[in-house]
Amino acid sequence: MHLADSLATLMLTPAAGTPMFRQLYEGIKQSVLSGKISPGAQLPPTRELARQLGISRQTVLNAYEHLMAEGYLSGTVGKGTFISRTLPLPARPPKAGNPRALRPLSARGECFVGxxxxxxxxxxAPKAFRIGMPGLDLxxxxxxxxxxxxxxxxxxxxxxxxxxxxxxxxxxxxxxxxxxxxxxxxxxxxxxxxxxxxxxxxxxxxxxxxxxxxxxxxxxxxxxxxxxxxxxxxxxxxxxxxxxxxxxxxxxxxxxxxxxxxxxxxxxxxxxxxxxxxxxxxxxxxxxxxxxxxxxxxxxxxxxxxxxxxxxxxxxxxxxxxxxxxxxxxxxxxxxxxxxxxxxxxxxxxxxxxxxxxxxxxxxxxxxxxxxxxxxxxFGRHIKRTREAYAERRIALLDAIGTHLAGHLVAGAADAGLQLSATFIRRRDDEALVRRAREKGIESRALSGFYLDRDNARLSGLVLGFAPISVEDIRRAAPALRDVLDE
Structure with missing residues (x-):
């Protein structure tokens, strides 16, 4: 495809809020930066490009002028306009989806990812049984x-x-x-x-x-x-x-x-x-x-x-x-x-x-x-109020475990905090169960995920939060969680 034909395919939208010359400027600029137009290539004369795109010559002149001012173009408008040869462009564009292809992270940087x-x-919004959250309603x-x-x-x-x-x-x-x-x-x-x-x-x-x-x-x-x-x-x-x-x-x-x-x-x-x-x-x-x-x-x-x-x-x-x-x-x-x-x-x-x-x-x-x-x-009044409310929600969760989940889970220590852990009576894949419960609109965390080596975790179970949800929501969600565990 010739350069003139390539530019003729640029999508310009007269009804858009962006001026036409700006759209043309952006189109040529991105073609240069992406490597679609090579350094040294000659752009078509302004009249010819205006005719191909169905726009005024002044629109093309304005776009060329902006590109010239920013260093993308060289030459003299009317005597031949070229893509600047001095642009530090890559020989080929990096693969899509791989932003680290050009500049890999340092050894220290690699420690932050994965x-x-x-x-x-x-x-x-909070839902049963989200952990690590206070009750925003309070x-x-x-x-x-x-x-x-x-x-x-x-x-x-x-x-x-x-x-x-x-x-x-x-x-x-x-x-x-x-x-x-x-x-x-x-x-x-x-x-x-x-x-x-x-x-x-x-x-x-x-x-x-x-x-x-x-x-x-x-x-x-x-x-x-x-x-x-x-x-x-x-x-x-x-x-x-x-x-x-x-x-x-x-x-x-x-x-x-x-x-x-x-x-x-x-x-x-x-x-x-x-x-x-x-x-x-x-x-x-x-x-x-x-x-x-x-x-x-x-x-x-x-x-x-x-x-x-x-x-x-x-x-x-x-x-x-x-x-x-x-x-x-x-x-x-x-x-x-x-x-x-x-x-x-x-x-x-x-x-x-x-x-x-x-x-x-x-x-x-x-x-x-x-x-x-x-x-x-x-602050003191807020702590007192929330402590009383969380104590009530904690009791509701313990009751729900005893009533609906006793065949699956055993609650651990629950005399403090905003959540409690419950271990499976028979070891199960807690990560898979957490994903299945999430599909039903129930949040929890897999106990094995708190181990440094999940595959060799000593315990499997669920970590269930009670602080950010009402007593009614706890009682409503417990049977739904039981259904997931029963599957």
Whole structure:
């Protein structure tokens, strides 16, 4: 096909909102960039192309003029117009669907991709039995809107670039809350505000571990920490969990040289167990002996339904080994993207500087509003209200398991948190069952998916959330889940 014939096939739409000369300009430009028109090719005279396309010569002149100004064309209009020979175009276009064909990721970049680095997201409105979500129906959005509107009426001076460590009144409010509710020993200068706990975990893995350093993780456990550790090119070491929490003796035997241990002592994810005092002291002793770090992820400790509140692991630390990580996603809502770290004093300066390099600081207006939300008492009232509602929803789910699912599942520890795990009485392919349930409009997570090596998972079952759905929806969905399990 000659060049003139090729250009004659360009699709121009007079009725479109884009001017005709702009459409022609884009058509020729894309033909050049895609390699359909080669450098050095002569374009047809403006009158000839105008006749072929059924447009005015002025339209063609305008398109050529724009292409000439941007360097796509050379020559003189009227004396011959050519595609510039100096354009750095590829000899052949890359294969479609392969954006990495020209520039492969670095070895470090490869650690960020693939199924083992993937994190789960939520789609659509909450439905039974979504995990990792609070009840949005219980959040006082009217109060939040009023607090935010009040601030916008008198814009705060902090709307410029602010301190990367976080908004001081918020850090002061969190320090007071954590000391009273979790026994955390800290002052506001040790608290770093992050974009959720996931950013905190990424900073920890990046700053404290060199490539190849060993790090213990709970197995089964939170997939987000293994993704962060892989991104930091650390050696991920799965340590089994039993009824007392992470098995420190197994970790000592298999990876005594580890530099870091990640744990969820107040409410193990996903099994729901609480780390015993003996195990906590053993873990702290190991960290002291080996000059290792402990990351305490206290992701939903606000919600405990039986027994007194538990003190944090950090409150037992005498050597500055524990980094306490918290999130507001489970108490307020995940879209807020606010979390925090309580850092040992020796780490504060380095982490604050790294936080600034990463993204300057967390969004300041949500921090300001949250500080008001806490100091004016709304935060405490919200926790009390949601704890009561979640306790009712938890009982409804336990009743539903006992009534409708007893032939299939046995509920695990359920005295805290926003979800519970239930193991199959007879081992089954939990991933396949989760997919089948999703087709019926029921959400859950496969218990085996929380193991680092799913194919060799010790347990199979379902992790079922109760916090974001009503008692009625729980009771309605349980028979539907039973039907899926009966198939």
């Amino acid at each position: 199924p083992q680095a993937a994190l789960n997201t939520h789609e659509g 959040f006082p959005f009217d109060v939040w809107a009023r607090l935010e509107a009040r601030r916008w009426r008198h814009p705060p001076h902090e709307l410029g670039y602010s301190d990367p460590i976080g908004y001081l009144p918020l850090r002061e409010a969190l320090a007071g809350y954590l000391g009273a509710s979790r026994g955390v020993h800290c002052d506001p200068g040790q608290i770093l505000i992050t974009a959720g706990s996931q950013q905190a975990l990424f900073l920890i893995a990046t700053l404290l571990l060199a490539p190849g350093d060993a790090a213990w993780i709970e197995d089964p456990g939170y997939r987000g920490i293994s993704a962060s550790l892989r991104a930091a090119q650390a050696h991920v070491c799965p340590v089994p969990v039993d009824g007392e929490g992470i098995s420190v003796s197994s970790g000592r035997t298999s990876w005594p040289e580890a530099k870091l241990a990640y744990v969820t002592p107040s409410h193990q994810l996903p099994l729901g167990t609480t780390m015993s005092l003996t195990r906590r002291l053993d873990l702290l002793a190991w960290a002291k002996e080996n000059k290792a770090w402990i990351v305490e992820d206290d992701y939903d400790s606000e919600y405990r339904y039986t027994g007194p509140p538990l003190a944090s692991l950090q409150s037992l630390d005498q050597t500055g080994s524990v980094i306490y990580v918290g999130t507001l996603s489970k108490v307020l809502f995940p879209g807020l993207r606010l979390g925090y770290m309580v850092l040992p004093p020796a780490l504060v300066d380095a982490f604050v500087q790294a936080r600034a390099i990463m993204d300057r600081h967390a969004a300041i207006v949500p921090q300001i509003v949250l500080a008001d939300f806490i100091t004016e008492g709304h």
